[in-house]
Amino acid sequence: MAGRILLVEDDPGIATVIVTALEDERFEVDRVDGIARRDACLADKSYSVMLTDVVLTDGDGLSSLGEVRDAHPDMPVIVLSAQNTLDTAVRATELAAFEYFPKPFDLDELVRAVVQAAGQRGGEGSPVPDESGEGLPLVGRSRAMQGVYRMITRVLRNDLTVLVLGESGTGKELVAEAIHQLGHRKSGPFVAVNAAAIPHDLIESELFGHEKGAFTGAIAQAIGKFEQANGGTLFLDEIGDMPLEAQTRLLRALQSGRIRRVGGRQEIAVDVRIVAATNRDLAPMIAAGTFREDLFYRLNVVPIELPPLRERRDDIAALARHFLGLAVGEGLPRRRIDTGAVAALERFPWRGNVRELRNAVFRLALIARDETIDAETVEMVLGSPDVAAEVDGDTGFAGALEAWLRVSPPREGQLYDDALAEFERPLLSHALASTGGNQLRAARLLGINRNTLRKRLTDLQIDPDDCTRRD
Numbered sequence: 001m002a003g004r005i006l007l008v009e010d011d012p013g014i015a016t017v018i019v020t021a022l023e024d025e026r027f028e029v030d031r032v033d034g035i036a037r038r039d040a041c042l043a044d045k046s047y048s049v050m051l052t053d054v055v056l057t058d059g060d061g062l063s064s065l066g067e068v069r070d071a072h073p074d075m076p077v078i079v080l081s082a083q084n085t086l087d088t089a090v091r092a093t094e095l096a097a098f099e100y101f102p103k104p105f106d107l108d109e110l111v112r113a114v115v116q117a118a119g120q121r122g123g124e125g126s127p128v129p130d131e132s133g134e135g136l137p138l139v140g141r142s143r144a145m146q147g148v149y150r151m152i153t154r155v156l157r158n159d160l161t162v163l164v165l166g167e168s169g170t171g172k173e174l175v176a177e178a179i180h181q182l183g184h185r186k187s188g189p190f191v192a193v194n195a196a197a198i199p200h201d202l203i204e205s206e207l208f209g210h211e212k213g214a215f216t217g218a219i220a221q222a223i224g225k226f227e228q229a230n231g232g233t234l235f236l237d238e239i240g241d242m243p244l245e246a247q248t249r250l251l252r253a254l255q256s257g258r259i260r261r262v263g264g265r266q267e268i269a270v271d272v273r274i275v276a277a278t279n280r281d282l283a284p285m286i287a288a289g290t291f292r293e294d295l296f297y298r299l300n301v302v303p304i305e306l307p308p309l310r311e312r313r314d315d316i317a318a319l320a321r322h323f324l325g326l327a328v329g330e331g332l333p334r335r336r337i338d339t340g341a342v343a344a345l346e347r348f349p350w351r352g353n354v355r356e357l358r359n360a361v362f363r364l365a366l367i368a369r370d371e372t373i374d375a376e377t378v379e380m381v382l383g384s385p386d387v388a389a390e391v392d393g394d395t396g397f398a399g400a401l402e403a404w405l406r407v408s409p410p411r412e413g414q415l416y417d418d419a420l421a422e423f424e425r426p427l428l429s430h431a432l433a434s435t436g437g438n439q440l441r442a443a444r445l446l447g448i449n450r451n452t453l454r455k456r457l458t459d460l461q462i463d464p465d466d467c468t469r470r471d
């Protein structure tokens with residue numbers, strides 16, 4: 001049995017259709033037509049999910065939903081209603097209903113939501129099931145991930161633009177794939193484009209395509225990612241790395257639903273669902289003028305934030321076992337992991353998040369001497385988790401560089417100069433401040449020629465007087 005469902009529905013026709021569909025999915029369904037019988041059932045048995053209509057023979061199904069939720073906080077509730085008013089939807093959502101289905105609804109979608117809700121409640125398998133009911137490779141049942149799954153379910157039946165946020169390696173691309181595979185566009189293409197991996201001058205042609213002869217090297221017409229994704233989902237990864245001109249064209253395409261190939265005249269209508277992702281903090285980039293605010297609002301319709309792995313350590317055990325399974329598929333020896341090893345893995349900082357954990361587990365599977373990986377093996381292969389955590393706290397220059405890169409997208413061909421200038425500016429200011437503005441002494445302290453210092457101050461537009469005043 002996939003789970004026990006309580007259906008509160010007074011329309012016998014609708015009830016029969018729902019019961020049959022759920023029984024086909026191996027659910028056991030108790031059907032009642034009013035609030036009194038509902039409460040009797042809830043007092044008697046435990047249910048995986050409750051489905052309820054709003055207008056019932058003996059009252060308003062929503063009015064007492066609050067008490068039901070308080071008495072059964074783990075039971076997801078799906079509200080079905082013919083009253084397709086915003087008010088009903090808002091009331092249902094305020095009562096923390098798992099999903100709200102306005103009638104008439106698509107039966108397949110309802111069944112899928114029930115399967116999903118039953119899975120979230122703690123049944124076996126992944127909380128985000130795919131069409132066949134098999135789990136998608138999104139592992140983890142931490143509270144933080146439950147919030148992510150909940151958001152995913154909210155966007156499956158619509159085309160709202162989703163912005164997936166989170167550090168590198170947290171699973172943003174996996175979330176985009178899940179939205180596509182579980183959503184109503186699943187029969188269409190899923191096309192991913194990584195703005196950080198494409199040279200800046202080619203991004204527009206990559207996204208929108210180009211006509212023959214549009215630029216040197218455009219020897220034939222090319223179809224861009226937007227057109228390739230027509231009818232499906234376009235995943236715009238590392239959106240924070242997109243140059244400003246391309247951002248402008250992207251915004252225009254999103255606003256109009258039409259694109260124009262580079263060098264082309266014709267506007268082409270495209271029907272794509274956009275899921276964008278970034279590991280950058282876009283707010284300071286917007287403030288610095290490197291990311292368009294209007295594009296941000298256009299993309300940030302439904303933000304889904306993936307927490308870093310260190311904030312959901314209770315997922316590490318399940319992820320480690322999942323990756324040991326994948327390792328076998330990659331031809332590595334079959335291994336098990338004991339609780340001591342899991343406890344050790346839970347203490348690492350995992351700056352590289354799930355990706356880093358996956359690589360570490362693969363390494364463990366490869367190098368471990370015994371069939372069972374224990375804490376000692378973890379330490380031998382990956383080093384001490386406590387030392388790693390300590391080093392991690394002391395981020396030093398590397399940490400500062402990372403923080404700076406997060407807000408300043410590298411300018412093609414300029415990164416070295418930009419980063420050195422960024423570092424040199426406070427260094428020269430510090431040297432001047434600590435020598436009371438005396439350039440000769442500052443040059444000696446730095447170990448550089450006085451003329452060099454003067455030239456660098458001019459190049460970097462540093463006023464020596466400012467440095468002494470500030471100190």
Ligand SMILES: Nc1ncnc2c1ncn2[C@@H]1O[C@H](COP(=O)(O)OP(=O)(O)OP(=O)(O)O)[C@@H](O)[C@H]1O
Pocket residue numbers: 137138139140166167168169170171172173174175237278279319322354355358
């Ligand atoms: N919840 C998860 N369950 C199983 N595997 C996961 C999960 N999250 C991430 N992974 C795996 O970790 C790796 C990194 O995930 P993914 O590429 O989706 O991260 P990302 O956030 O898009 O990274 P980046 O920002 O660097 O592009 C992939 O191999 C992915 O399959």
